[in-house]
Amino acid sequence: MKKAHSLVKNCCEKSVFSKLHQRYAKDLHDFIYYKFGEEHNPKDKVQEAFLKLWENCKKIVPGKAKSYLFSVANNTTLNVIKHKKVVLNYELNFKQKNSDNQDPQFVLEEKEYLDKYQIAISNLTEEKRVAFLLNRVEGKKHKEIAEILGISKKAVEKRIYTALEQLRKEIEGI
Amino acid sequence: MNIKKEYLINKWLNNELTEEELKAFKKLDDYDSYMKISEKAKYFKCPDFNTNDSLKNIESNIKAKKSSSYKIRYQYLAAVAAILIVAFSIFKIFNNNSDIKTFKTEVAKTQTINLPDNSIVNLSANSLISFDNSAWDTKRNLTLEGEAFFDVEKGKKFTVETSYGKIQVLGTQFNVKARKYGFEVACYEGSVQINVDDRIYVLEEKNHFTLKNKNISKSKTVFTSPDWKRNSTILKSTSLDVVLKEFKNYYDVDFETSTVDMSRQYTGSFIHNDLENALKSITLPLDLTYEIKKEKVVLKAK
Numbered sequence A: 001m002k003k004a005h006s007l008v009k010n011c012c013e014k015s016v017f018s019k020l021h022q023r024y025a026k027d028l029h030d031f032i033y034y035k036f037g038e039e040h041n042p043k044d045k046v047q048e049a050f051l052k053l054w055e056n057c058k059k060i061v062p063g064k065a066k067s068y069l070f071s072v073a074n075n076t077t078l079n080v081i082k083h084k085k086v087v088l089n090y091e092l093n094f095k096q097k098n099s100d101n102q103d104p105q106f107v108l109e110e111k112e113y114l115d116k117y118q119i120a121i122s123n124l125t126e127e128k129r130v131a132f133l134l135n136r137v138e139g140k141k142h143k144e145i146a147e148i149l150g151i152s153k154k155a156v157e158k159r160i161y162t163a164l165e166q167l168r169k170e171i172e173g174i
Numbered sequence B: 001m002n003i004k005k006e007y008l009i010n011k012w013l014n015n016e017l018t019e020e021e022l023k024a025f026k027k028l029d030d031y032d033s034y035m036k037i038s039e040k041a042k043y044f045k046c047p048d049f050n051t052n053d054s055l056k057n058i059e060s061n062i063k064a065k066k067s068s069s070y071k072i073r074y075q076y077l078a079a080v081a082a083i084l085i086v087a088f089s090i091f092k093i094f095n096n097n098s099d100i101k102t103f104k105t106e107v108a109k110t111q112t113i114n115l116p117d118n119s120i121v122n123l124s125a126n127s128l129i130s131f132d133n134s135a136w137d138t139k140r141n142l143t144l145e146g147e148a149f150f151d152v153e154k155g156k157k158f159t160v161e162t163s164y165g166k167i168q169v170l171g172t173q174f175n176v177k178a179r180k181y182g183f184e185v186a187c188y189e190g191s192v193q194i195n196v197d198d199r200i201y202v203l204e205e206k207n208h209f210t211l212k213n214k215n216i217s218k219s220k221t222v223f224t225s226p227d228w229k230r231n232s233t234i235l236k237s238t239s240l241d242v243v244l245k246e247f248k249n250y251y252d253v254d255f256e257t258s259t260v261d262m263s264r265q266y267t268g269s270f271i272h273n274d275l276e277n278a279l280k281s282i283t284l285p286l287d288l289t290y291e292i293k294k295e296k297v298v299l300k301a302k
Helices: A002-007 A014-036 A042-055 A062-080 A104-123 A126-136 A142-149 A153-171 B002-013 B019-026 B031-044 B051-099 B240-250 B275-286
Strands: B100-104 B111-114 B120-123 B128-132 B140-151 B158-161 B165-169 B173-179 B182-189 B192-196 B199-203 B207-212 B215-220 B232-239 B254-256 B265-271 B288-293 B296-301
Touching: A014 A042, A014 A062, A014 A126, A014 A142, A014 B051, A042 A062, A042 B051, A104 A153, A104 B031, A126 A142, A126 A153, A126 B031, A142 A153, A153 B002, A153 B031, B002 B019, B120 B128, B165 B173, B173 B240, B182 B192, B199 B207, B199 B215, B232 B240, B240 B254, B240 B265, B240 B275, B265 B275, B275 B288
Parallel strands: B140 B158, B254 B296
Antiparallel strands: B100 B128, B111 B120, B120 B140, B128 B140, B140 B173, B158 B165, B165 B192, B173 B182, B182 B207, B192 B199, B207 B215, B232 B265, B288 B296
């Protein structure tokens, strides 16, 4: 009986709250970043969402916390932007650390490729971009992404696959 | 083939390719470009997210919010208190400055005062009235020390407060004499209500009310204005002691009376504008002599 009671405790308990944070903060951040870009300060959105969760902690059971956090962060960001094109930045020197020397032509080609890539990514729909980048960049499995986005695994698969195909066609100018 | 390709790619994307499938995947025409796209995607990785820092920030924000809500409440209270204090002091200042008006006459001087409602007060010598100017419309109330004649315009209740009691009228002419040594009210027109020692007396026109040694007496008067307005004082069966006190309201003199019996009764009058004449009016009937020395008048029995 006691255990059953402890299961329904709300998010007001500090241990519950920080566990929720531990579990969802990064995913929430990545989701906001890939969806809206960094212009809208994903870190702040994460903070806002968790503060809102804390304010309403009595009304929200931990099981509902994840969807609550994602919709709060999503909605507050949507309030700010009106479907502006999202351009994600890349850092070229990322790779330079690992290689000893690069000839200028390689660097130039690399930059050209990434510029195309950048445009291609910003041409993806939000849905496809988020799913694709969570998979390729954050290394998340279809199932995990499905959980984050609250959609089926099949839908995730479809989004990522079509994103990949769209990117390839656009980058290679097919 | 196409279906096979999509299947392989999805498996690859989910890291589920078997060795055989991987071989097949590598044989795809676009294998290189898929790999490149996959590899270069890492350039678009979002900035690192530090979960611990984030939690700390959130926790400190929660604390700040709590304390700031208290702060706001205190500031709000302080603001309200400040406004109240300011409002109260403004109210006080206005009350003190503009409201209470006081008029005082010196010995041998009289003054006519027009009240806000056109009622007239004739203030006799050595007397004082004060009233609340701003509240006059709602409350015709004044206090009197000494003697004064009132010609009151019709209107709300008009109240004269003295150390002996209250005189209340609606609209009339009357005289109040509230000296330390005696209380008299004379009504010349209409009627007057006098409250003394929790008792109410109504004084009709041409009547005179006297309170002397706690005894109340009423008498008729033929005059239409008080004696002092005619520059004289009329006294009936008054002890010499009181006569001289009354005298001093109109003449700035001191008396030397060590050899005279001050309890002797005097009936008569004296005028206010001639010292020698006035002194004669008092001393002759009582068979006294007077001698004027520098601001001192010596009374002696003959």
